[in-house]
Amino acid sequence: MTFRDLGVDGDIADALATKNILEPFPIQEQTIPLGLSGQDIIGQAKTGTGKTFGFGLPVIQRLGLEPGPGVQALIVVPTRELAVQVTEDMELATSNRSTTVVSIYGGKAYEGQIEQIKAGAQIVVGTPGRLLDLAGQRLLSLANVREMVLDEADKMLDLGFLADIEKLFSQTPATRHTMLFSATMPGPIVALARRFMNRPVHIRASDPDEGLTQANIKHVIYRAHALDKDEVVARILQAEGRGKTVIFTRTKRAAAKLVEELNDRGFNAAAVHGDLSQEQRERAMAAFKAGKKDILIATDVAARGIDVDDVTHVINHTIPDDPDTYLHRAGRTGRAGKTGIAVTFVDWDDLHKWALINRALDFGQPEPTETYSSSPHLYTDLGIPEGTRGRLASARPVSAPSSRANESSSSSSGAGAEGGDRARRSRSRRRTGGSAVSTGAETGHAPAAEAQQAHAEHTPGSGTHDGTGAPRPRRRRRRGPRATPPTA
Template sequence: MTLPVALSGSDVIGQAKTGTGKTLGFGLPLLERVTVPADVEAGRARPEQLTDAPQALVVVPTRELCQQVTNDLLTAGKVRNVRVLSIYGGRAYEPQVEALKKGVDVVVGTPGRLLDLAGQKKLRLSAVKTLVLDEADEMLDLGFLPDVEKIIEALPAKRQTMLFSATMPGQVISLARRYMSQPTHIRATAPDDEGQTVANITQHIFRAHSLDKPELVTRILQADGRGLAMIFCRTKRTAADIADQLTRRGFAAGAVHGDLGQGAREQALRAFRNGKVDVLVCTDVAARGIDVEGVTHVINYQSPEDEKTYLHRIGRTGRAGASGTAVTLVDWDDIPRWQLINKALGLPFNDPEETYSTSEHLYELLGIPQGTTGVLPRAERTRAGLDAEEIEDLGETGGRGRGRGSRAGAAQQQPPREERPKRAPRRRRRTRGGVSVEGAGAEG
């Protein structure tokens, strides 16, 4: 639906459920408008139209989404050899600056690092013909809107702007009014799909006790036909704790949350995509746009903050026409919050059934074999695990290890204790009223 409008050069506001292919909805028109040497050779463009400055800019809210959009655009632009660069925090500046110097056609980035490099005059925005704001409502939630506005103000006035968002809060609409000219608003929904949730996701809501949740989760993870699974937590601490517990119980689990360095976050996501890890425990940072094939189960370990977060979390499964299962475990304290989400989405789960790891209905509803325990049998531990995935040295910024790499890297750079030169012991001088009193006692 967006392609004909976007290819004509008009401004577009695109709104669709998660997992419906928004990336290529803006990606293909954006790649078409970029002029590359292949176009000059084919006679579609003149040599003077070529430039090494970015011709298109995609702004995304999270680092994980930044990588994913970059990979999709690289795949789609491979035939014409379009140069796509991802720019985000948590990595060293130098490689990003070097790549910009060599010349790029499309930049995909998070607001903070984009502003940073534009402010240092390392990123030239004067040649940008197309701007895309992806997941605009999430940028609003994360407080990125002022940064986004500064970026937009640095761009040429004559350009195409495309804004994509699953939901349209008032501030996103006012952003569109201010910076877009006569945009076409496209909402993609199937005629028979009335609700806001994707129809091919089976949803289960259980009232669960927080002390029993780890046991519940381990049983759900042993359901028949489970492929990859994502577990969402509200806090970074819970995510780290659950990932550790699952690993101890024999599951191949990884974690993605804000307390991890960028290298560790990318290691976990790569291991998940490559199938070395089949359970990814994450905070809501990974609920946006992360598209991994074969995710059959999403478990909300803690009730989400609001209905938008719920939709994005469960939208990690049931993507591109596949079916999926979403299980939400609601604490007693969280029942009022869940009821608000339930009402907002028009779901039939106002009073979730009380459920424990031994409840018969749990086994029946989710297809868990009878006799399943909280530990994965040794015979089923077939995944390589997180350690099988290399961790990259990203030259991380932000105090995670000194200089380049991790703390371990910093420790390796120091000589062993025996080899270090011995320091002379410090001599202390006693003073009184600023006058040295060395040996004063002996004289008296």
């Protein structure tokens, strides 16, 4: 079956064909014909099942070949990364039409988003907070919205956006066409659908790779030591056939630390996590998709926008908390029928989490294999060439302490060097309780000269020069009444 068979216009199908998107996924086969007819839809599907085109193509086609200016379609998503991903897919599908798409989300300047709205963009993809913000300033009108989509509704419920969603619904016409998508259907989402949708059809679609997960993805589970993980990762990254790789960490700090470590070892890595600005995250994601960076380090929230078909390896630097998160992470590889490898590190303290995932997903491996960077099975399991080490030949060499000291000594000149020497001597005194104990390698001065200087500074009765060549006597504290000067 092709998209044309589902009733999709030829110009839209041709636009998808430029990216080799030729055959619809199961959820697209079910939702597109109903969406084109104007039927309200509740789609129950996981991330990565192709639901974006399932709701996106009907929205685009129902707006017409040349829609008039002004917001006529609203697609609400829970995260910035998903907003960017959905926008990219919608821009691809509309590339042969005059329809324009704008992303509206926080963490980015208002001006560019407002300009696109004023220019007449017909489709808005956005997060609830920024949408309500612009609507409250009367910069975004939803009064003419004919098509509304709520994507990943359960995630928005988790993030506390349900009240915001209700406000957005209330600002749109009651006669709109509505589609809601969610991986699960908790009670509040069901209530929301009943309140704002008109006799919706419930469609439950399985993951296109579901049932093929074990065949398409090789799952490797290691019990690794925290201090050895980075070395193991660096060797895995040199495995034969290794392409784009996504590495998941539990925290933002761990992601930032790992990207610095891998770049220092000579690898081409980028990171997406909450401590980066939205612009930095978008640049990192764009570089990864374009192949300029072949390693992406991400936290779970930031990874929701990763939709790349040619990821060969996923590495769980820290084990996910539950089976669903594990499947979401592993599902970044082995996409579109390709094979992939998912490597998971389990810390000693996290064995109970692996036991839960192992039971739920029926891996049949209750005990992860204890693994170090020197373990022979690491090389055979993952196709790592024998003799591989954790630093690329192109990486900058690690400087020896003496080399750094020599650099410091040779570069010390003028006032700047004098200030640096004073700072180093001050640090040395603090470490040794006030006495300047040092070595020539540390400060660039000979130990004897340093000792003489310290002696001169601390010997009673010694003075300092005032520039005239004569010593200036030290001022002494007087004790008791001031003495009367003798008379001549």
